[in-house]
Amino acid sequence: MRALVSVSDKSGLVPFCQELLQLGYELISTGGTSKALNDAGIPTIPIETVTGFPEMMDGRVKTLHPKIHGGLLARRDIPEHMASAASHGITMIDMVVVNLYPFEKTIQIPQVTLDHVIENIDIGGPSMIRSAAKNYHSVAVVVNPERYPDIIASLKANSGRLTSTMREDLALEAFEHTGRYDTVIASYLKRRLRPSTTFADSVAPVLQKTMDLRYGENPHQQAALYSVQGQDRQSQFVQLHGKELSYNNLIDLESAWMLVADFHTPVAAIIKHTNPCGCAVADTISEAYRLAYESDPLSAFGSIVALNRRVDADTARHISKTFVELVVAPGFDPDAVAILNRKEAIRLIEMPIAGGQVFGPVYRQCLGGFLIQDRDLENLGDAQTVTQVPVPDEKMSDLTIANIIVKHVKSNAIVVVKNGVMIGSGGGQTKRWGIDRCM
Numbered sequence: 440m441r442a443l444v445s446v447s448d449k450s451g452l453v454p455f456c457q458e459l460l461q462l463g464y465e466l467i468s469t470g471g472t473s474k475a476l477n478d479a480g481i482p483t484i485p486i487e488t489v490t491g492f493p494e495m496m497d498g499r500v501k502t503l504h505p506k507i508h509g510g511l512l513a514r515r516d517i518p519e520h521m522a523s524a525a526s527h528g529i530t531m532i533d534m535v536v537v538n539l540y541p542f543e544k545t546i547q548i549p550q551v552t553l554d555h556v557i558e559n560i561d562i563g564g565p566s567m568i569r570s571a572a573k574n575y576h577s578v579a580v581v582v583n584p585e586r587y588p589d590i591i592a593s594l595k596a597n598s599g600r601l602t603s604t605m606r607e608d609l610a611l612e613a614f615e616h617t618g619r620y621d622t623v624i625a626s627y628l629k630r631r632l633r634p635s636t637t638f639a640d641s642v643a644p645v646l647q648k649t650m651d652l653r654y655g656e657n658p659h660q661q662a663a664l665y666s667v668q669g670q671d672r673q674s675q676f677v678q679l680h681g682k683e684l685s686y687n688n689l690i691d692l693e694s695a696w697m698l699v700a701d702f703h704t705p706v707a708a709i710i711k712h713t714n715p716c717g718c719a720v721a722d723t724i725s726e727a728y729r730l731a732y733e734s735d736p737l738s739a740f741g742s743i744v745a746l747n748r749r750v751d752a753d754t755a756r757h758i759s760k761t762f763v764e765l766v767v768a769p770g771f772d773p774d775a776v777a778i779l780n781r782k783e784a785i786r787l788i789e790m791p792i793a794g795g796q797v798f799g800p801v802y803r804q805c806l807g808g809f810l811i812q813d814r815d816l817e818n819l820g821d822a823q824t825v826t827q828v829p830v831p832d833e834k835m836s837d838l839t840i841a842n843i844i845v846k847h848v849k850s851n852a853i854v855v856v857k858n859g860v861m862i863g864s865g866g867g868q869t870k871r872w873g874i875d876r877c878m
Contacts, residue, residue, distance in 0.1 A: 440599065441510070442534035444476070444483070445469040445502065445564065447541055448584055453479045455536075455587040462591075462599050467532070469501055470494060489530075502563040511535065511570040515577045534579045535571040539564045539620055546627050553631065560624055565617045572617075575610035576603070582616040619645060638811065655686045662686045667802070679776060681765070681786030688743070688765055688786065695745030696767055696790055698847040701818075702747055707731040708847075710743040714866055717742075718844050720859040724748035728757050730860045736761070743767070750775040815846050833858075 442464045446452060449472070456466055456476055468476055468483040476483050486501055487493050494501040510532035513520040524531070540561040545551060571580035579601050581590060586609070593601050601609075622645045646665040655662035678684065684692075695710040702720065707728035709717035716738035719730035724746050732739050739761055746754070746768040755775035758766060765786040766779065779785055803810045818839065824830050830838070841856040848854060848866050855863040 440464045440533045441467060441530065442536060443467045443486075443502075443507070443511075443532050443567065444536040445472050445486075445567070446536060446538045446584075448538045449475055451584045451587050452476070452536075453481065455584075455591065456481050458591045458594075459534075462594055464534070497558075499562065502567055505529065507532070507567065508570050511567065511578055512574050514574070532571075532578065534581065535567050536581045537564045537567050538582050538584070539568075539616075542620065542627075543623055546623075556627070556631075561620070565620060568613050568617050572610040572613040575606045579606050580609050580613040582609075582613050586612075619647075650684075652686050652689075653683050660686075664689060676767070676791070677789040679771060679787040679789055680780050682784050684765075684786060691743040692745075692765060692767055692788065694847060695743045698844065699745045699747040701843045701846070705748050706746070708745045709735075709739050710745065711738050711741070714848055715844060715861065715864060718861040720840055725751060725753040725757060728754050732757065732761070734861055739763075750779075752778060755779050818842060 440463055442456075442459055444452070444456060444466055445468060452472070452475065457479075459466065460481060466476065466481065466483045467486060467489055469486045473483045473485060486507075490502075490504040490506050492500075492504065505527065506529050509524055509527065509529040513524045513529065513531060515521065515531070523529075540559045542556075542559050542561070545556055545559040548555075568580055568582060571578040579590070581587070590601065590605070593605050626645055646667060649664045649666050652662040652664060654660055691710050691713055694713040695708050695715075698708045698710070698715060698718065699706050704720050705722065705724045705727045706718065706720045707724065707730075708715050709731050717731035717734045719727045719734065721727040721730055728744070728746065741762055741764055744758060744763050744766045746766070748768070749770040749772060750758075750766065750768045751772050752774035755771075755778040759778055759782060763782075763785055765788060767788040767790050769791070770789055771779075771787060776787065779787055801812050801814055822835070822838075837856040837859065840859060841854045841861070844856065844861055844864070845852045845854040848864050850866050853863075853865045854861060
């Protein structure tokens with residue numbers, strides 16, 4: 440039995456390979472992986488011994504060879520395949536343990552150069568993974584280090600062979616792995632090389648599950664949260680306290696957070712069913728919350744609160760006076776956490792995004808597909824007064840605040856702001872005349 444081992448992520452590798460040796464496997468390995476195993480006292484067969492060629496071109500070419508891919512792709516149940524392998528000195532490979540160059544980590548490096556990114560596009564790894572996964576009836580392919588204990592347990596329980604079910608599972612995981620890898624590369628290079636092609640003929644957002652939810656919009660629906668590669672920070676929040684988040688909590692959380700992220704000055708927003716029922720700008724975050732709450736105290740009950748500054752003790756005391764489902768902010772002072780933690784059900788969410796953060800495009804599912812649009816980043820910074828009577832500075836300030844808030848009120852919205860405080864808002868109604876007759 441032979442296993443080919445070539446990994447970037449070496450976590451758990453040494454004990455895994457020690458177990459493979461004890462189960463009778465020979466280990467073929469490359470470059471850094473071979474050195475790591477040899478340093479741990481685990482013998483390996485260098486890849487160049489198998490191929491008859493040295494690694495070359497700065498490691499770009501090392502496993503792309505018939506003696507590797509023939510050993511992976513040969514059908515053991517077809518005599519002609521095995522005869523061709525024998526005549527060309529190709530030995531079968533029964534397991535491939537490969538994970539890929541860390542492309543996603545590379546593109547997160549600040550000011551990373553394109554040349555450095557390109558060198559972290561793995562070629563040989565995906566090729567071996569796909570060859571092994573295609574021939575999963577005979578070859579096991581392992582791309583996830585977390586699988587190592589399960590694989591060893593299965594080998595020991597089945598006389599050194601993996602069950603067909605496990606090989607199928609591993610192959611499916613492998614194809615998902617390479618599919619995601621290629622999509623991340625394509626998505627990144629499209630943003631880097633063709634930044635204006637948001638609405639290209641083909642768009643491939645990369646989704647990664649962040650968390651399972653207790654249920655969806657209703658208790659009989661299942662749900663999970665996925666992050667979009669390139670917009671990951673939106674879903675990389677930390678829950679400091681409170682009950683498990685629900686689907687509806689997350690919908691309201693996004694609405695609240697997108698509103699306060701539009702402001703550079705301290706602002707508090709109170710959200711109910713995705714619409715703001717209170718919002719205010721002030722010199723301090725505590726004053727902003729107090730004013731936002733006072734604009735509609737009744738609707739604030741059971742709301743979502745978003746703040747674009749750290750929550751201090753004074754703000755926490757104001758919030759704790761009413762029932763609030765969730766508070767989201769860039770951070771919480773320890774005293775504030777201690778105050779809010781007294782309410783067992785309240786959820787405290789730390790969102791590591793600065794105010795004014797520009798997010799990526801907006802995706803919305805529709806008719807079995809997706810609508811995509813640019814995010815609304817317009818403001819009144821360049822507004823001009825066209826009337827004969829100039830608008831006073833304080834009114835222009837209120838108008839600017841109202842213009843930001845109204846983006847986050849649904850459909851044909853009206854928002855009234857006075858002295859930095861939202862004092863009224865209304866979304867689109869199904870009936871546009873005679874509203875007074877319904878009241």
